[in-house]
Amino acid sequence: MKLVYICSPLRGAIEENIKKAYRYCEYAAGCEVIPLAPHTIFTAYLDDTIREQREQGLKMGLELLKRCDEIWVCGDEISQGMQGEIDLASKLKIPTVYVLEHHIEEGLKIRQNSMALGVEDCLIGSNQQDYENKILVLNPEALISNCRTVENSLWIAYNGFGCTYGARGQAVYAKNLFDGRESRWERADFLGIVKPESLRKWLENTPIRNELAESLVMDHNKCEDIER
Incomplete structure (x- = not known):
């Protein structure tokens, strides 16, 4: 199974955004990949409202991204932190998949068709x-x-x-x-x-x-x- 980096917003409504990240992970797992959402882990011991700790979390997240097979950009919003992750993925040639809210709301499971085109x-x-x-x-x-x-x-x-x-x-x-x-x-x-x-x-x-x-x-x- 592929290890997939879940890229979604954190800053702002932090608690709500973490809940959304859990939902994105649940969705990704249902698409038969292994989701990794660092911001749901780091917030247990890093405070995103403190600049130094936020920067540390972003840096750690980017290091984890380098070890992933793909990055899934989730939701209809791209924050500044997300853009940094997308840019790094592009630089490293890590495939980027965009999972919009309607994919999740309508139950449209992506990556289910593994048959090559003919x-x-x-x-x-x-x-x-x-x-x-x-x-x-x-x-x-x-x-x-x-x-x-x-x-x-x-x-x-x-x-x-x-x-x-x-x-x-x-x-x-x-x-x-x-x-x-x-x-x-x-x-x-x-x-x-x-x-x-x-x-x-x-x-x-x-x-x-x-x-x-x-x-x-x-x-x-x-x-x-x-x-x-």
Whole structure:
């Protein structure tokens, strides 16, 4: 199971925010990860209203973050302390998942679909299109068996001769949509360009923040509204 850092507000309504953090931990445990919310632990012996002790707590929390597999940003508010944790996660390439209040209130369990995307999630004929700046579905067969997960399914192509359909060179340089790591692939490793509806479901199951992905889903939703 993955060790997940629970990032949520503390300053202000401290008692209420600690109760919320407990609820976020309960939710995360229900999503089959191990939640770690340092601010629910440190407040037993550190006073967040005292500057020196608050700074000590923040520093200790950041050290724990370095040991976690992911960070889950919980709730609809991002405080100054949370932003520092998000920035460190970004610097260390620790995947960041955004768990909003509606996920919890509506019982929308994230990270439950562990099946990698396939050819049925690609636009028809898109394997004969150019790939640069497109979100691509990686063929699960290109990965070792224990890495064939939904998190490894989608990649943003940004360079390489293989991005151009019909080119002699086949290298495609792409960035993983979930965790941002970069890798070199062959064009044949990709099944095609992801369907907007499959991308939307992927984002619901693994809620991250990416401007390209969010704009594609937004455009798709607008087209659906017009058709209705």
